[in-house]
Amino acid sequence: MITLSPAALQADLLLRRERVRSAMVEEGYDALLVTSNVNLLYLFGSIYGGAAYLPAEGDPIFFIRRPQSLTGSCVCPMRKLEDIPLQIESRGGVLPGRVMLETDETAYSDIVRQQKLFPCAQYGNATALLRRVRMIKTPGEIELFRRTAALHGEVYARIPSVFCPGMTDREFQVEIEHLMRSCGSEGIFRTYDAAMEIYMGNVIVGDNAESPSPYDFAMGGGGTDALPLGADGSPMQEGMCVMVDMAGNYSPYISDMTRSYAIGRVPDEARRLHDLSLEIQSRVMEAALPGMSCAELYTRSLEIARKGGAADKFMGTKQQARFVGHGIGLQINELPVLTERSVDLLTPGMVIAFEPKFVLSGIGAVGVENSFLITENGVEKLTICAEELINLLNY
DSSP states (O other), X not given: XXXXXXXXXXXXXXXXXXXXXXXXXXXTOSEEEEOOHHHHHHHHSSOOEEEEXXXXXXXXXXXXXXXXXXXXXXXXXXXXXXXXXXXXXXXXXXXXXXXXXXXXXXOHHHHHHHHTTXXXXXXXXXXXXXXHHHTSOOHHHHHHHHHHHHHHHHHHTTXXXXXXXXXXXXXXXXXXXXXXXXXXXXXXXXXSSTTOOOSSEEEEEGGGGGOOOXXXXXXXXXXXXXXXXXXXXXXXXXXXXXXXXXXXXXXXXXBOOEEEEESSSOOHHHHHHHHHHHHHHHHHHHHOOTTOBHHHHHHHHHHHHHHXXXXXXXXXXXXXXXXXXXXXXXXXXXXXXXXXXXXXXXXXXXXXXXXXXXXXXXXXXXXXXXXXXXXXXEEXXXXXXXXXXXEGGGO
16 A cells, blocks of 8 residues: 655644644634544544544544554543543643534434534534545645556556456456456545445446446446446447546545547447547646636536537436546545536646546447646646557457
8 A cells, every 4th residue: 555654644644634723713613523534534644433633722632442552642542422521621621612523424313422522512514624625635645646646557557458358347347456456456435425335446338338327426337236336247349348437546545547448349439539538638638727617627628529529428428427527535526526516716736537538329438537636837647547549359
């Protein structure tokens, strides 16, 4: 697993906490209490059973129920949540009057229990605040993204080597997953929203590319009853296209990349639309500068697709996704969302996945997706790997 050095991680954690603290104080709150894995990982650097308490003034306190082996000046062993108020006071702290809780991603019963810790306090939504703070990456997070994305590209270059004629899409995906895990992938892809579920990624071929999914992902796929997304056991036959959208999870930060492949000779229209995807990526990312509206990335992409006579195939057919990308980070679907309704502006430190894709009935999906860092001068492509429509039968 790709990691920062202990010293670099601690310096980066201090910066993350200060960013959260500043945003919290700006909204008029005295403290923040979180228990979700993703936000414990963001604030503490690893996942544990317990809670993190960040006051407006003073050191954070990491209340740890398990494992008890974790130590540090800010670590406080905890038997149950109800121990927290006494522990705050025993450390010289003052109980907060306005507290933020993860109300968007914590069970109602847990929120009620947390509110009883400070019965006289007013409460706000920590989930929304943390998602917006996490949208702008710290230097340490950016370093992890660069290293993760570089390995992601190296592994993707080997994908054609695991293809065998006669495979189903599911068999191909299993081989890709084995390759990725063998190269260090964590195999866990965190998503925001409990209703969003996914394997290590998505492999779709032929007509399955047209199958809508109940999940809010760009491409669907019928999947199974238990997970209606992606590969459904379709045979990979000559003349079809296969799209591989397998996220890179070689550090806690998830890079996102899609590549498309031809199985032998495919219709000229498939190659034309793949080239159109590359044109959209080139033109829109070349124009992407700090201060540009995220909505404009979508509208520019759709306009190019429309001028190319392919708007009806852009981001799906039977059910078209109304976005062309999204933020990435500790979760695969972070802010911002590149949709016409977005009010966010491109800001240095954002890391986005940009994914202009097309679907052809009976053939499959084509197009690319790459991870980009927003810099002071434009964008930096992080996921580097061949982008042409590669013929799998040549390997």
